[in-house]
Amino acid sequence: MITFENVTKQFVDGTTAVDNMNFSIEKGEFFVLIGPSGCGKTTTLKMMNRLIPLSTGTIFIDNKRISDYNINELRWNIGYVLQQIALFPHMTIEENIAIVPEMKKWNNDQIKQRTYELLHMVGLDPDTYRQRKPSELSGGQQQRIGVIRALAADPDIILMDEPFSALDPISREKLQEDIIDLQKKINKTIVFVTHDIQEALKLADRICIMKEGNIVQLGTPNDILTHPANDFVRDFVGSSNKIGTAFQLEDIVQPIDTQEPKPAFTIDASATLEEVLEMLSKEETLHVTSEGKTVGRVNRQMIVHYFSSSLKEGRREYV
Known part of the structure; x- marks a missing residue:
């Protein structure tokens, strides 16, 4: 283009x-x-x-x-x-x-x-x-x-x-x-x-x-x-370390909006931040599962908010 x-x-x-x-x-x-x-x-x-x-x-x-x-x-x-x-x-x-x-x-x-x-x-x-x-x-x-x-x-x-x-x-x-x-x-x-x-x-x-x-x-x-x-x-x-272990996907998931189309991909709640980012490069929203049950949803905006909050709080648990 x-x-x-x-x-x-x-x-x-x-x-x-x-x-x-x-x-x-x-x-x-x-x-x-x-x-x-x-x-x-x-x-x-x-x-x-x-x-x-x-x-x-x-x-x-x-x-x-x-x-x-x-x-x-x-x-x-x-x-x-x-x-x-x-x-x-x-x-x-x-x-x-x-x-x-x-x-x-x-x-x-x-x-x-x-x-x-x-x-x-x-x-x-x-x-x-x-x-x-x-x-x-x-x-x-x-x-x-x-x-x-x-x-x-x-x-x-x-x-x-x-x-x-x-x-x-x-x-x-x-x-x-x-x-x-x-x-x-x-x-x-x-x-x-x-x-x-x-x-x-x-x-x-x-x-x-x-x-x-x-x-x-x-x-x-x-x-x-x-x-x-x-x-x-x-x-x-705003990052200097590799992805740390403090990230917990279940801490940032939100309830599922029943009006949304079902996403093509799901991800386990135990996934690392790097794994979540990789999946979100393919799909706008992911359903998050734990022990085979859907526990919520995550999208790119939630991850950006996580990074933004981390910067404001001075945490260094990301990339």
């Missing part, structure tokens, strides 16, 4: 923001770029839609050089969500959502139908919200509008540059859950920049950890947690 071949970005002051980068993002993948400030993650993102020109190398989308696309064609097919939200304050919510569809010459009925569909998708009643101005919405609601505005013209790719970092912790966690649910419905290729490793672990299919314009490690959350490439990754993830 998206391929970087020997891509370098050097600014006029001589700063090399991205240094000979090579990687590919698969269609429908939730791909997270993460690293400390100044590592080049936002520059990498912005080169994908030509907001920042690359210096050398080639970026391909669907096997076509991005330089060969008409700039409007390229950007119409790439939704973009910013940290600053950037809704037009003088426009209604419906008018904000309609910007790109109008540029693409959609008719009014198509735009109205799409607006209703997207507002429903993020739990905002269209009749209540579509005629409101951004100032009448909370920060979390505004960011939801920012997300669905990027989806309005049904692009194949969504770029998200630290979209939740300015929100309070409760709104941020809710929007993380929303984007997970939304991705199940829309199955877009999402490239997401964050500086928060817990957010990356929660959302990503794969994580690309960067440092000084280079890729330090690229892999699944399971790869990053169980096989950190070096001390930088260990420190960045």
Whole structure:
């Protein structure tokens, strides 16, 4: 879907923001770029839609050089969500959502139908919200509008540059859950920049950890947690020891939601954290069994919460 071949970005002051980068993002993948400030993650993102020109190398989308696309064609097919939200304050919510569809010459009925569909998708009643101005919405609601505005013209790719970092912790966690649910419905290729490793672990299919314009490690959350490439990754993830014995799966399981589809995999309550992570790379939710009986369920978000709690409490019983 998206391929970087020997891509370098050097600014006029001589700063090399991205240094000979090579990687590919698969269609429908939730791909997270993460690293400390100044590592080049936002520059990498912005080169994908030509907001920042690359210096050398080639970026391909669907096997076509991005330089060969008409700039409007390229950007119409790439939704973009910013940290600053950037809704037009003088426009209604419906008018904000309609910007790109109008540029693409959609008719009014198509735009109205799409607006209703997207507002429903993020739990905002269209009749209540579509005629409101951004100032009448909370920060979390505004960011939801920012997300669905990027989806309005049904692009194949969504770029998200630290979209939740300015929100309070409760709104941020809710929007993380929303984007997970939304991705199940829309199955877009999402490239997401964050500086928060817990957010990356929660959302990503794969994580690309960067440092000084280079890729330090690229892999699944399971790869990053169980096989950190070096001390930088260990420190960045907040872990320095191998998986310890303090982890008890039964301590974090939750009751089974009878409305959920039955997962394809089960796991024994005696499983190690590494075994749980390996299984969760194949299935969103696992049923946990003990002595042949189902005792609850576990999913990736519960494991991320476990890591987050461990970090806050200063425990070191994980990778």
